[in-house]
Amino acid sequence: MRPQRSLADAEDPSVVLAWRIDRYLEHCADKTAHAHRTHPNRPLAALTDTQLHHLRERATARRTRALDEVAAVQAAVASQPAPVSVDGLPHPAWPHRPYGAATLGALAAELARHLTESALAHTPAQARAAAAAHAALRQEIALRQSMPWRLRAREDWQRERSPLAAHTAYQDTATTRAELRGNRLREEAAQGALARAGIIWARIDAELRLRTHLPDRPPHQVDNTGPLPHWLADTTVLAEPQLEASWRSQLAERHRMLATVLTHRGLALAAAPPAWTRPLGPVPDPGHRLRPVWEHTAALTEAWRERRNVPVGVEGLGERPRHRP
Incomplete structure (x- = not known):
């Protein structure tokens, strides 16, 4: 395994941390997919860890x-x-x-x-x-x-x-x-x-070893309808129980900062809408119930365009991406 770059030497520690989190999640997803391919039948999947350890003790004695x-x-x-x-x-x-x-x-x-x-x-x-x-x-x-x-x-x-x-x-x-x-x-x-007895013990041990590579809870539900969508700020890591409290509070604070930046960008775009906002329609009047929706949509569109490097002359979101971002 290659040594990881120290956060102290990084120009932006948050970028390095985000990259590490992405690689970790991809690695976990690959392990989960491999486990489902190689272990399609798991007769002991419904048992709890306590029950499995008790069964392994009995199998060991037998x-x-x-x-x-x-x-x-x-x-x-x-x-x-x-x-x-x-x-x-x-x-x-x-x-x-x-x-x-x-x-x-x-x-x-x-x-x-x-x-x-x-x-x-x-x-x-x-x-x-x-x-x-x-x-x-x-x-x-x-x-x-x-x-x-x-x-x-x-x-x-x-x-x-x-x-x-x-x-x-x-x-x-x-x-x-x-x-x-x-x-x-x-x-x-x-x-x-x-x-x-050896087969029973091996089945129980295999299930226990498999659980060390599989998530112990349902997969995190992606939410792209909130003020900060998943594609812009991944919130999956916040649900990880192994994440330290200091990192959890820091990531939550960064998410709040991103939400604040989106709000400010939406206000600025509504005050002077660029040409690429034409597919969004005219800017609603101040106080209109659709004004916050337009501002938020414009700010997300701008973030998408910057992330995908959409040319200035292209309106809206640009071309449909060929692969998942």
Whole structure:
């Protein structure tokens, strides 16, 4: 942002101040238009600032609870049996493997039993079943032997009963599987609750941030029918609550001075009407009810002509302006 010129160095501080006010109002108007373009739907626009701040506190608390729930679920999921990857191939978590829940002693006992059953099989079906079970046991043993020691130690901690073992070592496989499903569903629900809480909080925060750029009251109504019209002396800034009292009183005094100058100019023009006043008609006689109207209209016309640099030979207001002054 470019540094502003100091009022102390200006030839006419009022001109510099008026320029700053105009730029500020234009900037506010641009921000308002941009906000209406980018935020066409504002579901929270009808709420007061107090209500919005209360809602944001509740939304913040809800989001905090959702974050705590997500952290708790993720901790539970992190400590539960998980799929493993060995030699680049994925394998299910041990509760979902045929012999994954078997301890080392149970694996040895099962292997010996199926070897015996395979040797004593009387039918081809019994032999095939014993061979399939034997192959599954060998596959589980080979998988455990191929695992990195950290993964194998983690599974043993979750499966082998010991004083420091995980709680899954003291429950049956069906309960562990149900717990895995429940934790996954709980994690999805917690993530969804966190996303919803974040959306609500973001909507409320966006509405609060938007209100810092929007006016907190209806737009100032332009009045061009009074003794000092808006186009000659902008009165919008007088309605700004942020305007200091000293500046407000000074601007009001300048407006009164301008109104006095208009009155004097109207009297002078009525005493010696120039040629450009011909469209205004003849000057009413003194004391006539239209005399003050003619004087005021002539003074405003003169101010308009000076502001628009209307040539002397052109009557009245001159040509219609092509853009807003």
